[in-house]
Amino acid sequence: MAVRRIKPNILADDLAVSRRFYTDLIGLDDLGGMDWIRFLGGSTREVQLSVMALDIHAGVHADVSIEVDDVDEVHARCVAAGAEVVYPLTDEPWGLRRFFVRDPDGTVVNVTQHDE
Numbered sequence: 001m002a003v004r005r006i007k008p009n010i011l012a013d014d015l016a017v018s019r020r021f022y023t024d025l026i027g028l029d030d031l032g033g034m035d036w037i038r039f040l041g042g043s044t045r046e047v048q049l050s051v052m053a054l055d056i057h058a059g060v061h062a063d064v065s066i067e068v069d070d071v072d073e074v075h076a077r078c079v080a081a082g083a084e085v086v087y088p089l090t091d092e093p094w095g096l097r098r099f100f101v102r103d104p105d106g107t108v109v110n111v112t113q114h115d116e
Helices: 013-025 071-081
Strands: 003-011 028-032 039-040 048-052 063-068 084-092 096-102 108-114
Touching: 003 108, 013 028, 013 039, 063 071, 071 084, 071 096, 071 108
Parallel strands: 003 048, 063 108
Antiparallel strands: 003 063, 028 039, 039 048, 084 096, 096 108
């Protein structure tokens, strides 16, 4: 199992205002998204952050996303260790398999695997 990237998720009150801040002032590119999330970054996918309203599917905000190459293995380890899964392992319609788990300090982590 390998970690492919780690991406912060910023909770935004107004997506358009946040998008303008990160594109116009910071210099990130708007890489697209959906009506509740925008992906902002650079020329490589390793340089990226998400600005989002509350995750409409999970109903909870994940502070960080960690993309792995085997989400099922990570989920099984989390469950076996008794970690709090706050959003179940789910195949999302946009081509992502993910779950949310709370770390020991209360941070919610979105563990993801993209369809290849």
